[in-house]
Amino acid sequence: MRIVVLAGGIGGARFLRGLKSAVPDADITVIGNTGDDIHLFGLKVCPDLDTVMYTLGGGINEEQGWGRTDESFTVKEELAAYGVGPEWFGLGDRDFATHIVRTQMISAGYPLSAVTEALCDRWQPGVRLLPMSDDRVETHVAVTLDGERRVVHFQEYWVRLRASVDAEAVVPVGAEQAKPAPGVLEAIAAADVILFPPSNPVVSVGTILAVPGIREAVAAAPAPVVGLSPIVGGAPVRGMADKVLAAVGVDATAAAVALHYGGDLLDGWLVDTADADAVAEVEAAGIACRAVPLMMTDVEATAAMARAALDLAGAGR
Ligand code: GDP
């Protein structure tokens, strides 16, 4: 079975671990969000790709959900001693090595997709991890700070400001000119099932779909498309997805996110049992919907979610 998953960072990575456990023999292609990418200290950092790679490769800091396990921060402290920031983005020593290798390869002319493949040679994530695009896309957020309208990098909004002010607009800068990375459209067209994990619908899955050709390929794919709600009981399970949903005029409810993706994209949608009353509304939009437990408390609970998504996909379009 060929499965394609459009994934952000933590939510996507944890779901993938459950999916691999549920269907160990499946051929899984992950299309990763690169709109979160940021250049720091002259290095190219790809937080979502790395979160997927480290999580599936056994190198993730489990409690945090991002960054390396058994990490130290000597380089960061030394940079701070020079007064060189930003200090709000936590790059550990082990993690730095990944970004140095990536930046070195990119400087040598390799596209991000080839670099990601080379990094995965070490981590063996057990999936084919493709960036959504080899071209630079950077999500920016418009905010008002101290009465002044400003545009900040998504990471500055998310990590430094902790989404404490409203997101007035979310713009994936460069997306319109970006091309899908090699293999992306082919994987979508050849998939037996396409899944949207509980990832951020705006700044993760939404950014991937903003690369011209990807949304169209998903909508046109012969495979059923099934998503899992990242919103449970009217709030994001973790993080501040409600802030970026508000920026695109979508309520933070399981039903509203399904309708935001829409019936032209989704064949099926899973909501948590806490949101069972959303099922009728989603089905009225022509999207098959079931309520099942959607908390990724451990790998077994997550594997059950993955099985429910595959069952719904098999239940037909
Ligand atoms: P990010 O890059 O770290 O934001 O990771 P994602 O893009 O994958 O988004 C994380 C999203 O997944 C957030 O909107 C969370 O609300 C959601 N999420 C996190 N943990 C869970 C969980 O256990 N169950 C469900 N249903 N959603 C979750």
Ligand code: CA
């Ligand atoms: Ca992310």
